[in-house]
Amino acid sequence: MAQLPRPLIEQLKNEFAPRTLSVMLTGSFARGEATAYSDVDLIRYMVETPKTERERYTLTVRQGYLISLTQVTIEEQETDMQKPEKAIMVVPSLRQGQVLYDPRSHLHYLRKKAFDFEWEPLQKAANEYVAEELMGFAEEAHKIISAILTKNESAAVYGSMSLVLAMPRLFAVQQGMMIRSENSLFSQVQEAVGDESNWTKYHRKAIGMDAVAEDGAVFERGRAALSLYRETVAFMGKFLQPKQTEVVQNALNAIKNYGG
Known part of the structure; x- marks a missing residue:
């Protein structure tokens, strides 16, 4: 695995430490999983919240390495x-991070909170979040059905991608x-649900991880995305409130009537 050269680490510390509370290395280099093509993820903890998105996240190159710099506050x-x-x-980002600069221990105390973090107090909010999101994504199911019926490949791909990206995250939240990283989201959730489960089968097919027939592949993946939505509701539908249930059930009925 690739490691950052010490001169680069010192350059980053010297460059980003001024007007900063703390600097942390995170991502693949912090986990010891980097390759020669990995970017260097840095979090710079500022005194004040950056005013624009351009200030909050920037990319630059130092000594041939792509530097991905996120600027936030401790409070955020x-x-x-x-x-x-x-x-x-x-939480995992803070737990696996490496402190590069922290003269007043602001980051030390933030990371301690991450290591002491417990999920249980957030479970109710997690269930409510997932229920609201499931209702919102009912619209994507309707869009995919319409796209398949009208043979609109662009709309089918867009709707399918929305579901295949969102459903794993909803499962992870609930x-x-x-x-561990954005790159591991799919594999972690698939493993948790079960590698042989219908959920994983439909997710892999919809995202393109498993082969589909070349003829009509876009719409076949769209149908897999509809099945993925249905399977996700089967896992988490018990958290829906009556108004949410009405919307989600309407989408499930549409999927059933369409034949997906």
């Missing part, structure tokens, strides 16, 4: 640890899974 990440949809990514 403390807040994110109280949001289930954020905590599944923020289960309180600590996601």
Whole structure:
């Protein structure tokens, strides 16, 4: 596995430490999983919240390495640890990070909170979040059905991608899974649901991880995405409120009537 050269680490510390509370290395280099083509993920903890998205996240190159710089405040990440949809990514990032600069121990105390983090207080909020999102994605199911019937490949792909990206994240949030990285989200959820489960079968087919027939492949993946939505509801439908149930059930009826 690739390792960062010490001169580069010192350059990054010297460049990003001024006007900063703390700097942390995270991502594949922090986990010891980097390759020669991995980017270098840095989190720079600022005194004040960056005013624009361009300030919040930037890319640059140093000594031939792509540097991915995220700028946040300590308070923002403390807040994110109280949001289930954020905590599944923020907590593991803090736990696996490497401190590069922390003269007043701000990051030390933030990471301690991450190591002490417990999921149970967030479970109710997680269930409510998942229920609301499941209702929202009912619209994508309707769009995919319409796209298949009208042979609109662009719409079918767009709707399918929305579901195959969102459904694993919803499962992770409801289960309180600590996601090691964005790259491992699919594999972690598939393993948790079961490699031989219908959910995993439909997800792999919809995302293109398993081969589908070349003729009509776009629409076949669309049908797999519809089945993935149906399977996700089967796992988490018990958290739906009556209004949400009405919307989701309408989408399930549409899938059934269409024949997906």
